[in-house]
Amino acid sequence: MSEAQTPAGPPVVSLKKINIRYGNHHAVRDVSLDIARGEVVAMVGPSGAGKSTLLRAINMLETPSSGTLHVGDFTFSLDHRLSQKELLALRRSTGMVFQQFNLFPHMTVEKNISLPQMRVLGRSRAEADKVTARLLERVHLADKAKAYPARLSGGQQQRIAIARALALDPKVMLFDEPTSALDPELGLDVLEVMRELAADGMTMIVVTHEIAFAAEVADRVIVMADGEIIEQGPPDQVIRNPQLPRTQKFFRAILDRH
Amino acid sequence: MTGVFLALLKGVPVALAVTGLAFLIGAVLGIPLVLMRRARSWLPRLIARIYIDVMRGIPPVVWLFIIFFGLGSGIIALSPFRAAVLGMGLISAAYLAEIYRGGFLTLPAGQNAAAVALGLTRLDTLRYVLAPQVLRVSVAPMATFLVSLLKDTTVASTIGVRDVMMLVTQQAQAAGGGFAPFIAAAVLYILLSIPVAVLARTMDARMRGRIAA
Numbered sequence: 001m002s003e004a005q006t007p008a009g010p011p012v013v014s015l016k017k018i019n020i021r022y023g024n025h026h027a028v029r030d031v032s033l034d035i036a037r038g039e040v041v042a043m044v045g046p047s048g049a050g051k052s053t054l055l056r057a058i059n060m061l062e063t064p065s066s067g068t069l070h071v072g073d074f075t076f077s078l079d080h081r082l083s084q085k086e087l088l089a090l091r092r093s094t095g096m097v098f099q100q101f102n103l104f105p106h107m108t109v110e111k112n113i114s115l116p117q118m119r120v121l122g123r124s125r126a127e128a129d130k131v132t133a134r135l136l137e138r139v140h141l142a143d144k145a146k147a148y149p150a151r152l153s154g155g156q157q158q159r160i161a162i163a164r165a166l167a168l169d170p171k172v173m174l175f176d177e178p179t180s181a182l183d184p185e186l187g188l189d190v191l192e193v194m195r196e197l198a199a200d201g202m203t204m205i206v207v208t209h210e211i212a213f214a215a216e217v218a219d220r221v222i223v224m225a226d227g228e229i230i231e232q233g234p235p236d237q238v239i240r241n242p243q244l245p246r247t248q249k250f251f252r253a254i255l256d257r258h
Numbered sequence: 259m260t261g262v263f264l265a266l267l268k269g270v271p272v273a274l275a276v277t278g279l280a281f282l283i284g285a286v287l288g289i290p291l292v293l294m295r296r297a298r299s300w301l302p303r304l305i306a307r308i309y310i311d312v313m314r315g316i317p318p319v320v321w322l323f324i325i326f327f328g329l330g331s332g333i334i335a336l337s338p339f340r341a342a343v344l345g346m347g348l349i350s351a352a353y354l355a356e357i358y359r360g361g362f363l364t365l366p367a368g369q370n371a372a373a374v375a376l377g378l379t380r381l382d383t384l385r386y387v388l389a390p391q392v393l394r395v396s397v398a399p400m401a402t403f404l405v406s407l408l409k410d411t412t413v414a415s416t417i418g419v420r421d422v423m424m425l426v427t428q429q430a431q432a433a434g435g436g437f438a439p440f441i442a443a444a445v446l447y448i449l450l451s452i453p454v455a456v457l458a459r460t461m462d463a464r465m466r467g468r469i470a471a
């Protein structure tokens with residue numbers, strides 16, 4: 001993980017001067033960010049800072065008003081509207097995990113993971129189910145293939161959601177507070193899977209309040225406030241020795257809660 | 259009374275056919291209608307909205323007269339039966355589109371976001387993710403609508419469809435004004451609607467059971 005500190009090659013994700021507005025509200029302001037292959041970035045900051053908004057711009061669930069977005073093999077200027085084809089290409093390069101899991105409740109676990117492979121990548125059912133079985137092993141839920149999501153705990157559902165995203169071979173995984181809806185013990189299994197994923201070299205951007213996880217797993221911590229990146233660097237530096245008073249206050253508040 | 263009742267039974271197949279076919283037309287036409295109602299651009303939204311409001315605003319009896327005497331006499335010759343099926347079908351489309359729309363509103367926003375984030379096309383998102391869930395929550399209100407449609411199609415007799423209601427009127431006139439035929443019709447319609455209601459409840463429970471915890 002710390003090897004990724006000196007990245008080789010072009011960035012997997014590159015944002016340049018991204019702006020996102022909701023009416024008059026300027027939620028993300030001129031944010032630029034490069035993320036290297038295999039890098040794990042933890043994004044932290046107070047509520048309303050724009051973390052989710054920025055993360056959701058990377059797969060265009062939110063539409064920036066200006067800027068340039070590069071993911072994998074694709075570069076898009078956001079001054080014009082992207083075509084449906086461009087949007088699909090972009091989304092095929094990214095995997096996203098939501099706070100609320102968002103599994104499809106009317107499908108079995110297996111179908112949840114296999115169906116997108118068949119529809120998005122054109123895999124046959126047999127191929128897809130094989131990949132699904134392998135991923136279920138990887139998230140330690142091989143015995144749940146035929147279960148419906150409602151029968152699973154939140155932590156299990158979130159691990160299925162991770163498997164579903166991984167099944168499409170994304171270039172980068174985007175996590176928006178993946179453990180915030182979970183009891184702390186259930187969140188541990190999810191964090192363990194994410195830790196393994198990071199160790200396998202997956203490029204990851206994780207919006208999180210789990211400072212311990214960020215300190216241990218992240219190569220870089222990014223602090224956002226008021227729609228801007230106010231501080232970033234290796235976790236040792238940013239978490240243990242933050243420079244800005246605003247950042248110091250933020251981490252003190254979080255550490256006090258634990 | 260039993261004689262009257264048996265006489266009315268002859269009208270049941272026609273009443274059921276009008277109801278069933280009108281429901282089918284409505285269930286199918288309701289799909290493009292709800293998609294237009296939820297479209298991003300305003301024009302399809304407006305058209306769908308006007309259609310729905312107009313169809314739900316016109317009394318069925320008036321609408322059937324318009325279809326049968328207006329459309330039927332001038333443009334295309336429609337039998338009373340076909341006019342009734344078409345007329346009630348077009349009304350059903352409006353109600354069923356609104357039922358579907360209510361189903362869409364019950365879905366958590368995350369379902370669409372997850373499908374979009376996975377890279378599913380809009381059509382695939384609809385077909386595999388949203389529509390099956392909408393259908394599940396729509397079963398119960400659709401069945402309720404079917405029962406009320408069964409009753410509403412009694413207006414078909416006013417344009418000459420030989421359904422239960424037509425026979426009731428004939429029986430009543432033949433008997434010189436007694437109300438026995440009306441009681442018999444009431445019993446008959448209750449008996450017809452019970453199976454629909456029971457079926458609806460079982461299907462609804464089955465479909466929900468699977469999703470619920």
Ligand SMILES: Nc1ncnc2c1ncn2[C@@H]1O[C@H](COP(=O)(O)OP(=O)(O)OP(=O)(O)O)[C@@H](O)[C@H]1O
Nearest residue numbers: 022023025027045046047048049050051052053054
């Ligand atoms: N759909 C929306 N419409 C209007 N304003 C929005 C919308 N989504 C977010 N915002 C606003 O944009 C700002 C950034 O929101 P965002 O959800 O990105 O914050 P966040 O950093 O993820 O916060 P949290 O830690 O609470 O999740 C907030 O002020 C929020 O109110």
Ligand SMILES: [Mg+2]
Nearest residue numbers: 051052053176
């Ligand atoms: Mg957020």
